[in-house]
Amino acid sequence: MSFVVARDIFQSYGTRPILQRVNVTVEEGEFISIVGASGCGKSTFLRLLLAQERPTRGEIRVAGAEPAEEPGRDRGVVFQRYSVFPHMTVRDNIVAGESFRTRWGMFSGAAKRAARDRADETLRRIGLDHVADQYPATLSGGMQQRLAIGQALTAKPRILLLDEPFGALDPGTRLSMHDFLQDLREETGMTVFMVTHDLEEGFKLGDRVLVFDKPRWDPHDPNAYGATITYDFDARDGGIPFQRIKEDTHVFRPA
Amino acid sequence: MSFVVARDIFQSYGTRPILQRVNVTVEEGEFISIVGASGCGKSTFLRLLLAQERPTRGEIRVAGAEPAEEPGRDRGVVFQRYSVFPHMTVRDNIVAGESFRTRWGMFSGAAKRAARDRADETLRRIGLDHVADQYPATLSGGMQQRLAIGQALTAKPRILLLDEPFGALDPGTRLSMHDFLQDLREETGMTVFMVTHDLEEGFKLGDRVLVFDKPRWDPHDPNAYGATITYDFDARDGGIPFQRIKEDTHVFRPA
Amino acid sequence: QDRTEFRVAWSIYVGWMPWGYLEDSGIMDKWAEKYGIDVEIVQINDYVESINQYTAGAFDGVSATNMDTLSIPAGGGVDTTALIVGDFSDGNDAVILKGDGELADLAGKPVNLVELSVSHYLLARALDSVGLREADLASVINTSDADMIAAFATPDVEAVVTWNPLVSTILEDPNAKSVFDSSDIPGEIIDLMVVNTETLEANPDFGKALVGAWYEVMGLMAAGDEDVLTAMAEASGTDLAGYQAQLASTQMFYDPADAVAFTQSAELPATMINVAEFLFDKGILGVGAPSADFVGIAYPDGSVTGDEGNVQFRFDTTYMQMAADGAL
Amino acid sequence: MRLINRHPGRLTRTALVALPFLLAFGAYAIGSDIRLTANPSDKLLPAPSTIAETAHRLFTMPDQRSEKILLWGDTAASLIRLGLGVGISAVLATILGLLIGLLPYVRATLAGFVAVVSMIPPLAVLPILFIVFGLGELSKVVLIIVGILPFLIRDLSARVIEIPREMIVKAETLGASTFVIALRVALPQLLPRLIQAVRLSLGPAWLFLIAAEAIAAERGLGYRIFLVRRFLAMDIILTYVIWITFLAFMMDMVLRWLSRRLFPWTEASL
Amino acid sequence: MRLINRHPGRLTRTALVALPFLLAFGAYAIGSDIRLTANPSDKLLPAPSTIAETAHRLFTMPDQRSEKILLWGDTAASLIRLGLGVGISAVLATILGLLIGLLPYVRATLAGFVAVVSMIPPLAVLPILFIVFGLGELSKVVLIIVGILPFLIRDLSARVIEIPREMIVKAETLGASTFVIALRVALPQLLPRLIQAVRLSLGPAWLFLIAAEAIAAERGLGYRIFLVRRFLAMDIILTYVIWITFLAFMMDMVLRWLSRRLFPWTEASL
């Protein structure tokens, strides 16, 4: 049995279908990159994986368990926005990654000191140690996003869901975040789903690259059909992909 | 006399220097890409160019005129966020690019119809014609940003300032936006400043690539010095840059 | 100065209900027309506000008690004439105790009343009569008349001083006992129609119209006209029987001659001195007032109590006398 | 599942919505019963059936003297005053809110003054208002305005200041004048908030209306309540209170609906 | 330059801030002068100098009867009532706001009820409050609570609902229970808004305090105002009004300062 199994997922909002017939299985430890046109439903798919929403039809199982009812500690997430807590300092945001699971949501005494030390170590790795006592609002967008990633990773989830996490980072930082992410993956062996707009990044980090697209297109009503996985690339062999075409598409991307 | 001349710009917030000794001259019609580490002051420099802020020291002149006192129609801008008007439909957002300069900020009668037709044409080019009557909040982040660019271009500014405009776009749309931008540049011959995190994009679109970085770095107080232009690449010759090192930097970027 | 338009304010109280009837029935208009003027009678819900408005100059006349006339308009430098002496309270105001007891038992108890009102004056007189002082009470709690009935129903209230129709409603409670009322000090709480002295002097027709209309209604009431009384009863929120019960504890001067006689009596100056002393004692006459004699009060015979150089309150029987003589 | 993610079904939801109303009604009924058992002529908490009878009478039977149904006359009088007071306040607050929020000069001049004036307890200066504006309709409308305008101005100007600077700058780069920015950028974004603010200030507006009517009026809902309060006619008071509550609630609903109708973009979202 | 971008200098700014206050003072002084010329003992608009004398006397001279300085006693009594009423409301509103905002079940149960209750004019149901809570201090505190609690609950629960869903989901993925989300995510983000809401509701709170003190009290700022209204002692009333305004303004300042001190993250921004 595969680690993550999405079976025949349909999702619509109101009468408008967003996703249709999405099937995918993922092994434990795999890194899945997800690409696709803007607005095609990538974030929606991530919300379903996260159990933040339930699909209209179909189900998603992790490690053979019943479909999750709500987001939990096994699935970490970094959104495009609002992924850090504005009322906590940068350091406390990292500590929250460990402390929120406790009864009161905070540590005290020795545990607190230890968590702070671990947080400072994490901050050093993501290059935010010099702003540890500032509040997120004083950071640039890029730094905020780095913090959000650090925070999610601190909780050591089994599956990590990333929604364009590096979209706002400059290339240098982006590269160091790639390393950081890969290090942590090796340590924890977690499974990652990452939505990205950068194909190169997708292929670099991912073991597989899933392409979401509308298999059918009604020129009179562009919203008539939902998207599904049209390609599932194997990206492991250092960029020489082994292609498996999953669905015929006759939609051509502009340019 | 060059078209845009920034002379000896210093900018600090409170006591914290952000930019120091920034000197640059730009000819009319040049496309300037700006890259640099996150938080180093690229957006700040753009705000100065826009005349949204005035520098602590130094001055910026456009076409030899006195330094501008406030943003105006000669400088278009697309920010990372809040660049579209949430209370107008997608089409009206484009029309605003033309109508805001009028006395009442709107057209009526035949002018209105003509403007709407032009707006629909623009929307077709940026691939938003199918959502012309929706409100921006119903669009995905990528579509919103496309709209913002379309709107700014509709006003046909002489200088266009872009702050990571394509950061949230998927590669396909990004490519078509590149084309769109280049078409419009040819038509209007406007001067463009674009902040980007994607070096490749910077070199592809830019005639020159400016790199902002801190020339000095105090390990005990990372905020002691501001950033300046450390490199000024000539990017015209199809990616074979002619480098002019402007300032020695002994800061090494992580990774 | 000569004017033809006048505004008079009144508020709901048993002895002042005729003012509402005057306006509604058209009797006022009839009399005003007779003298070629226009008089508007306006009901104000809040009694104190109506006097304040008069004092500020928004009205030419207002229904008020002798005590409040002395403290507010007269104390405020607005020379005021008591045009009509309509009635005096003869049981309408009462000190009511919860449970068994008598007046002397007030000692050590909190008393709820509208502070600085005629109720307060009644309490002071009541305490006098049994040799107590206000300091012997646990406290005096200022309580809005509108909420007096609800207040009496709460457990922490032990005694109230108030007026009709509240008194009769409170006395419906078998637990309530009246231990002192205004019939014990007859003629001291007087209900008036007071008008601005200057206005009256410049426009005698205004006084004539008001007095003429008033006594026409008095005649109807004295004759027991049920329609008239029912209208007044309803306007005051009760029924005919209830209103008549209230009238029973009010010494109405249906006959203008009675009013003239009362105003000219020797007791009136004595009462007014009492009232002025009470007001001074409570600090109501203002900080500028060196003594209880600060404001002068003139009587029909020309005598004055208080400061002769500062007469601001005049009892004048001229117009009531005209009514008595049928000269209107 | 976390409580936070647990949503009641359709039926449960209806039951839950009704629950607190039923509990409140039950508590009243029991309290009333206890008092009426002790004293059958108790006026304070009339039996629900008595209130229903009174309500029926008030809504349908004309007054003997005037041959009009008093309740409707009172309602009309009060609603006109309320509408004028709130309407004028809303218009003034929108204009002043825009000016204060957008223009640094006006902000410097008025922000502090409005902040201080908004602290003055309007009930305490009532006598002055009556002198200046008379005892007629005007003074009641003015009391409502004095009571809610400072709050509205403060709320709306804060909202204008909250408009992201980027959006204003964008409009400037499109060549918009201050006037166009006010008219086409700030105003449309302010209007939904205006409706919100008006909804919030309806409570105080009713309060001031009732206070004003208590002091000088010949009709009106507050006038009637104040009049019968002296006799503790709680059946009438409660009928009027329920009626006022109903009216206020309907107004709130209408405003909410209006906001959704007029400003679809505030609802629409990803 | 556009008006929108024109900022007054330091000096101009000070002058502009003072301007409306001076104008208001001037208007009063002239109005007062006109009335006093007509009638030197007019009480309605006492001369500013008279008010200053009265104020001086009220603040420093003990009352002849009680030998205490009445103003300070009134102030203490009122502030205690106000503090209790607002404090209790704030605590209740925070708890209920969190529950309603976070938990769909509680929201279904209470949101509608609170919306309806917030429409009831509190002044009209005063008699019931008296019976239930007596005429003592309790009833005054309760009137304040009844007056401002529904508003506070609605405002705070709306703010909780406004917390981006992403943030709640993020907390869930960090293993936070509903309680931890309430305590560590929602509550800290609610507190600055609580201070805002309390600042907004201080106006109504003063109003209800004054109304309650007007109805039954032995001391208090509202009591004194309504008492001396009986002899139109406008100099005392105005002194008290100015004093209340000053107190209210100071409270507002303190709350704003507190908000900045306690929640630096709301101010800090790029």
Ligand SMILES: Nc1ncnc2c1ncn2[C@@H]1O[C@H](COP(=O)(O)OP(=O)(O)OP(=O)(O)O)[C@@H](O)[C@H]1O
């Ligand atoms: N809660 C919702 N209700 C209604 N429509 C929604 C909702 N969430 C998303 N949509 C619609 O579903 C479509 C897919 O949205 P989604 O955010 O998943 O796109 P995306 O692929 O992540 O786009 P982008 O690359 O721009 O982030 C969009 O057209 C959006 O308008």
Ligand SMILES: Nc1ncnc2c1ncn2[C@@H]1O[C@H](COP(=O)(O)OP(=O)(O)OP(=O)(O)O)[C@@H](O)[C@H]1O
């Ligand atoms: N108004 C301001 N007040 C104080 N500090 C500011 C202000 N604006 C920007 N800063 C600080 O100036 C620095 C530069 O900010 P800026 O937004 O220009 O960076 P950036 O290069 O655009 O970063 P990014 O790539 O993340 O967008 C940041 O550290 C920020 O904290």
Ligand SMILES: [Mg+2]
């Ligand atoms: Mg997305």
Ligand SMILES: [Mg+2]
């Ligand atoms: Mg930036």
